[in-house]
Structure formats: structure tokens, C-alpha cells
Amino acid sequence: MASSFPKVWNLIGEFKERCGKxxxxxxxxxxxxxxxxxxxxxxxxxxLRPHTFRKVVMNPRCSIxxxxxxxxxxxxYMAWVLPEALSESIWRIVKERAGLSRRVALYxxxxxxxxxxxxxxxxxxKSVVLQEFECFLxxxxxxxxxxxxxxxxx
Numbered sequence: 001m002a003s004s005f006p007k008v009w010n011l012i013g014e015f016k017e018r019c020g021k022x023x024x025x026x027x028x029x030x031x032x033x034x035x036x037x038x039x040x041x042x043x044x045x046x047x048l049r050p051h052t053f054r055k056v057v058m059n060p061r062c063s064i065x066x067x068x069x070x071x072x073x074x075x076x077y078m079a080w081v082l083p084e085a086l087s088e089s090i091w092r093i094v095k096e097r098a099g100l101s102r103r104v105a106l107y108x109x110x111x112x113x114x115x116x117x118x119x120x121x122x123x124x125x126k127s128v129v130l131q132e133f134e135c136f137l138x139x140x141x142x143x144x145x146x147x148x149x150x151x152x153x154x
Contacts, residue, residue: 005112005141008044008083015042015136019129029065033129038076040129048082050089057093057104077127079105083113086120094122105130112143121145 006014016026016033025034031042041062045052060075080086086108094101105123112119119137123130123145137143 005109008081008109011109012042012044012081014140015133018136019132022132024129027064030062032062032064035129038127038129039073040077040079040127041075042079042081042133044081044083046084048080048084048087048090050087050093053080053090054093057100060103075103077103077105077125077130079107079123079130079133081107081109083109085110091122102126107133107137107145109143112141117142118144118146120147122147 005011012031016031019026019033026032027034031044033040033042039062043056057078060078061072062075063070063072086106091106094104094106101122101124103125105125105127106121107123108120110119111117121134123134134145137145
């Protein structure tokens with residue numbers, strides 16, 4: 001499993017291709033999908049820190065490259081797709097901050113890179129794109145998502 005599970009940027013690239021086939025607009029220079037005037041941004045990075053997370057989710061805007069110029073749009077949904085374990089504090093921010101879980105989804109795929117097919121995910125949005133992303137993870141890679149964090153040891 002670990003060797004067949006793609007790097008996160010390739011995973012999102014594959015998903016963007018799938019979105020294009022569904023008639024959704026997948027922006028070529030951004031990890032962004034547009035459906036019916038809703039913008040769904042996929043963000044990924046190693047070592048996500050709570051300060052960085054807060055800063056990004058509290059300013060839900062994105063500049064989109066179009067030819068030689070850019071335009072800024074308001075993001076409807078954000079999906080954090082993380083190749084490393086998600087910190088407890090970020091999980092808590094999304095669960096405890098009013099309304100945040102309706103527009104921000106978390107996907108901790110660190111287990112998939114370790115060979116496990118069950119990964120941690122939190123998606124309380126009504127986004128059809130994020131629901132499709134979860135179907136993509138399951139259908140293409142057998143990834144099952146659970147919103148239950150494992151019990152802490154010790």
C-alpha cells in the first residue's frame with residue numbers, strides 16, 4: 001500500500017482530472033475546483049503549524065492565475081490534505097470554533113503512507129467536491145476515513 005499510494009500533489013492532480021471529467025472547473029495553476037460559483041481549495045504541506053492554519057482559515061481568499069494576471073476569489077470550502085499526522089490542536093480548532101467545520105475539512109493521510117487503509121478525516125461540509133474526494137480516496141486507493149482520533153497512549 002505505502003509504495004502505491006501517491007505523493008499528495010499527485011493525488012490532488014489525479015483528483016483534479018476526475019473533477020474536470022465531471023464538468024467542474026479545475027484550475028491548472030492552483031489546487032482549486034470551481035462548481036456553481038463555489039470555490040473548493042485543496043491545501044497540503046508538511047509540518048502544518050496551528051498558527052499557519054489559523055491564519056489561512058481566517059482569511060478564506062485565494063488569488064487565481066488567469067493567463068498573465070490574477071484575480072482574488074472568496075473560498076467556499078478548504079480541504080487540508082496532509083501527508084503527516086495532524087496535530088491535536090488543529091483538530092480542536094476546527095471542532096471548537098463555531099462554523100469552521102462547515103467550511104473546512106481535514107484529511108490526515110499519514111496512515112496511508114504507513115501502509116494503513118484507515119485514515120483520519122473530518123468533513124462536516126456540504127461540499128459535493130469534498131464528498132467526491134472521499135469517494136475518490138476509497139474507490140481508487142481503498143482509503144476509509146474515520147473521524148475518531150485514536151486514544152492517546154501513556
